[in-house]
Structures are given as structure tokens and as C-alpha cells.
Amino acid sequence: MKNKRRKLSAFFCIFFIFLNSLSFAQEVTGTKIALPQRRVTEYFSDIDKDILLLVEKGSPESLKNAVTYLKRNRDAMKENEKILHYIAVSIMQMCWKSQGFSEVTFEQGIRNSYTEAILSSKNGIYDGFSSPQIFLDYVLPAMVLAVSDTRNDYYEQAEINLKKALELNKDSVFANYLLGLLYVRLGEYKLANDYFSIAYILCSDCFEVSFAYAESFIHLSQPEKSFEFAQKLLSLYPQNKNLLKLCAEASFAANDMQNAEIYVSRVLQIEPENSYFLLFRARILVKNGEYIRAASLLDAYARKDSLSRDYLILRYSVQKNWNKNISAATATIENAIKLYPDDMEIVLAAASLACETGVKIDDKDSEQLADIILQNESDNLEALQIKISAMVSGKKWTQAYKASSEFIKRQDVSRAALFTHIKICLSSGRKSEAYEMASKLYSESPSDEEVLQSYIDVLVSTGRTGEASKLINQLIQSSSSKMKSFLYYERSFLASGESAVLADLRSSLTANPRNKDSLFRLYQIYFNKKEYRKAQYYLKQVVALSPNDESLRVLNQNLDNLLKN
Numbered sequence: 036m037k038n039k040r041r042k043l044s045a046f047f048c049i050f051f052i053f054l055n056s057l058s059f060a061q062e063v064t065g066t067k068i069a070l071p072q073r074r075v076t077e078y079f080s081d082i083d084k085d086i087l088l089l090v091e092k093g094s095p096e097s098l099k100n101a102v103t104y105l106k107r108n109r110d111a112m113k114e115n116e117k118i119l120h121y122i123a124v125s126i127m128q129m130c131w132k133s134q135g136f137s138e139v140t141f142e143q144g145i146r147n148s149y150t151e152a153i154l155s156s157k158n159g160i161y162d163g164f165s166s167p168q169i170f171l172d173y174v175l176p177a178m179v180l181a182v183s184d185t186r187n188d189y190y191e192q193a194e195i196n197l198k199k200a201l202e203l204n205k206d207s208v209f210a211n212y213l214l215g216l217l218y219v220r221l222g223e224y225k226l227a228n229d230y231f232s233i234a235y236i237l238c239s240d241c242f243e244v245s246f247a248y249a250e251s252f253i254h255l256s257q258p259e260k261s262f263e264f265a266q267k268l269l270s271l272y273p274q275n276k277n278l279l280k281l282c283a284e285a286s287f288a289a290n291d292m293q294n295a296e297i298y299v300s301r302v303l304q305i306e307p308e309n310s311y312f313l314l315f316r317a318r319i320l321v322k323n324g325e326y327i328r329a330a331s332l333l334d335a336y337a338r339k340d341s342l343s344r345d346y347l348i349l350r351y352s353v354q355k356n357w358n359k360n361i362s363a364a365t366a367t368i369e370n371a372i373k374l375y376p377d378d379m380e381i382v383l384a385a386a387s388l389a390c391e392t393g394v395k396i397d398d399k400d401s402e403q404l405a406d407i408i409l410q411n412e413s414d415n416l417e418a419l420q421i422k423i424s425a426m427v428s429g430k431k432w433t434q435a436y437k438a439s440s441e442f443i444k445r446q447d448v449s450r451a452a453l454f455t456h457i458k459i460c461l462s463s464g465r466k467s468e469a470y471e472m473a474s475k476l477y478s479e480s481p482s483d484e485e486v487l488q489s490y491i492d493v494l495v496s497t498g499r500t501g502e503a504s505k506l507i508n509q510l511i512q513s514s515s516s517k518m519k520s521f522l523y524y525e526r527s528f529l530a531s532g533e534s535a536v537l538a539d540l541r542s543s544l545t546a547n548p549r550n551k552d553s554l555f556r557l558y559q560i561y562f563n564k565k566e567y568r569k570a571q572y573y574l575k576q577v578v579a580l581s582p583n584d585e586s587l588r589v590l591n592q593n594l595d596n597l598l599k600n
Contacts, residue, residue, distance in 0.1 A: 093209030326357030
């Protein structure tokens with residue numbers, strides 16, 4: 036026995052000398068010498084691997100099976116079995132709430148990294164493992180994504196850990212689902228859709244997964260797909276308000292107002308006082324141009340809340356488009372900007388109104404408001420168009436040409452933007468470019484009225500009078516009133532003699548009394564002839580059509596002064 040002890044003592048002495056020599060060698064040479072890593076016994080290592088895989092898969096069915104297996108002999112459950120049972124139940128209750136799963140757990144009196152991570156998640160806190168090693172270590176803290184959205188300081192770490200978890204088990208339903216939720220929070224909607232798609236393929240009968248997958252198509256501007264999946268799900272859950280809402284939102288986004296109205300009505304049948312859906316119905320009515328009914332709903336909603344974001348946007352729309360009350364619309368959108376200064380939809384509405392009317396909103400003109408949007412969303416097409424329109428209004432032709440030239444290079448550019456660019460080219464002396472672009476549009480769409488107007492305007496402006504006169508005379512008899520008014524106006528520039536010019540302009544106003552171009556040209560003719568009363572008669576009509584145009588108000592004031600003298 037003594038000999039054995041001596042041998043053991045000698046062995047440990049030699050072992051420690053060996054370790055010290057390694058440490059010394061590392062210090063002297065600066066070279067890290069690899070030592071065998073310490074083997075860590077994994078907490079769940081003695082549990083049946085198939086049960087552990089059921090929990091890792093994390094679908095409602097696999098979790099229920101795991102719970103059943105784990106409690107087969109509940110009186111003899113070991114500590115780690117109790118904890119794994121608690122984990123399975125927690126995933127069910129936190130991620131798959133639609134299951135209404137109720138189960139007694141046995142973790143009471145046990146505190147470890149797993150119970151703490153789950154408790155923290157339930158309280159809205161991401162509590163990651165200090166040294167994660169297995170799948171559950173990486174994924175459990177991220178269950179906070181399914182129960183709380185109040186914090187975002189953990190997203191980067193959660194992304195790293197969820198990806199690591201999926202490297203260990205790519206077929207986990209709840210890990211793919213949680214990573215999809217994370218990417219929704221991060222605004223990475225394509226990635227979110229990708230992970231929801233995987234979860235859906237793995238478990239298409241899970242409500243939360245199917246709903247998240249259907250909803251993800253809304254963010255990808257594919258509302259028809261969203262509606263298709265939501266409708267299928269609705270056949271299984273016909274009274275689910277979130278599904279009815281998704282069906283309404285998807286059909287609204289797809290411009291299917293009939294279905295949007297149907298689904299909103301279904302919710303209101305269940306909850307007549309639901310303020311969100313009252314406002315949603317108003318959105319549909321505004322979209323359909325049914326302003327009287329929309330105004331009535333907005334009045335009812337305002338008795339509960341007159342400061343909500345959506346209410347203010349809809350009220351503004353009614354005031355602007357139906358009441359034609361620009362002062363009231365300006366006051367409403369100005370109030371909305373003060374309450375929601377970071378809401379780009381509100382800022383865009385304000386920029387649009389300022390561009391159309393020339394008024395300042397929150398002491399900013401349309402160009403300044405458009406710049407606020409572009410600082411946050413540099414590719415916002417509407418804001419870019421408003422900025423270009425503001426430059427045109429301000430006759431900043433060099434800047435307008437530069438901005439417009441870049442804008443029309445886009446694939447998704449509207450035809451209206453092309454017409455604006457042609458106008459800019461004409462006004463900035465680039466007549467060849469204007470003619471080339473107008474000719475191309477005309478060759479592609481020779482019967483489109485807007486294209487015809489742009490093409491004829493270019494023909495007249497570039498001195499192609501013969502071609503312009505021939506085309507005008509060819510169209511003038513069979514055109515609509517509005518088009519006929521335009522054609523007479525353009526023909527007035529080709530007419531010889533004052534009487535022919537005046538005759539064409541009067542014919543233009545007979546076809547359309549609100550043609551501002553014809554009215555303004557008549558003002559110019561009579562002003563140049565110093566017939567100021569007649570000039571004022573036409574200018575006042577132009578001012579009435581554009582009451583917020585500061586340049587017109589100045590002209591009118593100057594004319595008043597001339598008449599007084």
C-alpha cells in the first residue's frame with residue numbers, strides 16, 4: 036500500500052513539473068502550446084436522444100410527445116428530466132399560444148441556467164448563456180422574441196446564437212420561427228420570409244408559423260400571396276381577429292376593396308366598437324372616394340380619440356380631397372407632424388400638399404419636407420418626385436434637370452416623371468432631348484392623351500409648326516372636352532393674327548372653362564395691350580384655381596395697384 040502511495044506521489048510530482056515546464060516554455064517562446072480540452076459532461080447527456088430531438092424540433096406535436104415521454108414515470112423523474120419537461124412546456128406556452136396548452140411542471144426548487152433563461156424571457160429580458168454548448172443553450176434565451184418587443188439591445192447576439200443553433204439542428208421549427216421574428220424586428224423582410232418558409236415547410240399546421248409566413252408577404256409587397264395563405268388559415272380559425280385583420284390588410288394592399296370591406300365587416304359584427312376596424316372601414320371608404328360615409332365614421336371615432344396617427348391622416352385626406360378645404364387640411368397635417376415628427380408617411384403627405392398648393396407646413400416648403408424623407412429613405416420615389424416638382428415650381432432649371440436626369444434612369448419610373456423631364460428640358464433649352472423623348476413616347480402610345488399632349492407641346496415649342504398643325508387639326512373634332520381645350524390652346528401659338536389667337540383661346544375655354552393655361556395667356560395678352568380690366572378678369576380666375584400660388588397673388592396685387600392709379 037505504501038509503495039502504491041509513493042508511486043502516486045511521484046506521478047503527480049512529475050505531472051506538475053511537466054505542466055510548469057509547459058507554462059515556462061510558453062512564457063519564454065511566446066508560443067501557445069495546445070493542451071487537451073477539458074471534457075464537459077453535458078447536462079442532458081443521460082436522457083434519451085430521441086426525446087431531446089423532439090424538444091429541439093419544437094413543433095407543437097413534437098413537444099407534446101416529449102412531454103408525454105418525460106412524465107411517464109413522474110415520481111421517479113431526475114432533475115434534468117424535470118428541467119427538459121419544463122423547457123418543452125415553456126416553448127409550447129410562449130411560442131405556440133394558440134394551442135392553449137396547460138401542463139403541471141416540476142422545476143420548483145431547481146434553479147439553473149435553463150430555468151433562469153426561460154424566466155428572463157418571460158419577463159422580456161434576453162439572458163444568454165455564458166458558455167453555450169448545446170442547441171438549447173443557443174436558442175432558449177431568444178424565446179423573448181415571442182413574448183416581448185420592448186427591447187432591442189440583444190438582437191445582434193440573438194442572431195448569432197440562433198444561427199449557431201440552426202447549424203446544430205436545421206430542422207428546428209421554433210428556432211427557424213424565432214429567427215424569422217428577429218428579422219421582422221430588424222426590417223430584413225426577405226430573410227424573415229425565408230426562415231418562416233422553412234418553419235412552414237416543417238410544420239404547416241402550426242397557427243403561429245402559418246400566420247407569420249402569410250403576414251411576411253405583405254412586407255415583400257406581395258399582398259395577393261398573403262391573402263391566399265391567410266384565407267386558407269381562416270377556414271380553420273374563422274373567428275380569429277388577427278386573421279380577419281390580415282385578410283383585410285392584404286386585400287386592401289392588393290387594391291381589392293370589396294374583400295377588404297367584407298373582412299372588416301366580419302370583425303365589426305363580432306366587436307361593433309372595435310376602434311381599429313372602425314378606422315379601417317374609414318380607410319376603405321376614403322380609398323373608394325366615399326367621403327361622406329368616411330367623414331361620418333371619422334366624426335364617431337373622434338369622440339374617442341382625435342389624435343391617433345391614422346385618424347389624422349384620414350381626416351386630412353377627407354378635408355383635402357372632398358371638402359377642398361386646404362386651410363383645414365393644412366392645420367390637420369401640421370398637427371400630425373408635430374405629434375409624429377418621425378412618421379415618414381405623414382411627412383410625405385405634408386410634402387405632397389405643400390407641393391400642390393405652395394403653402395408652408397410646419398414652416399417648411401415642399402422641398403424641405405421632401406429632404407427630411409430623403410435623409411431617412413434616399414430611394415423614396417414620391418419624395419424624389421416632389422423635390423423635382425418643387426425645383427420646377429421655383430424655376431430652378433439646372434438643379435431640376437440634374438435631379439430629373441438621375442431619376443428617370445430608374446426602371447420603375449412613372450410616365451408622369453418622363454413628362455416632367457420633357458417639360459424641364461424645354462424650359463432649360465434642351466429641346467433636342469425633349470423632342471427625342473416625346474417622339475419615343477408617341478411612337479409607343481400614339482393614342483394616349485397625355486402622350487399626345489406632351490408630344491404636341493414639344494412640336495410647338497421646337498418650331499415644328501407644320502407637323503403640330505396637322506396633328507392638332509386631325510384630332511380636334513373627335514377629342515374629349517379636356518383634350519379639345521388643350522388642342523385649341525396649343526393652336527393659338529400657331530395662329531396668325533390677334534383675332535385668330537383670341538378665337539382659339541376662347542374656344543379652349545368653351546371646351547374647358549378651368550383651363551389655367553388659356554386663362555393665363557389671355558391675361559398676358561390683355562396686360563400687354565394695357566387693357567387691365569380685361570387682364571384682371573382672367574387673372575382672378577387663375578388665382579381662384581390656384582389660391583395658394585404666391586407668384587399669382589403678386590401679379591394680382593400689382594394689377595390692383597395699376598388699376599387704382
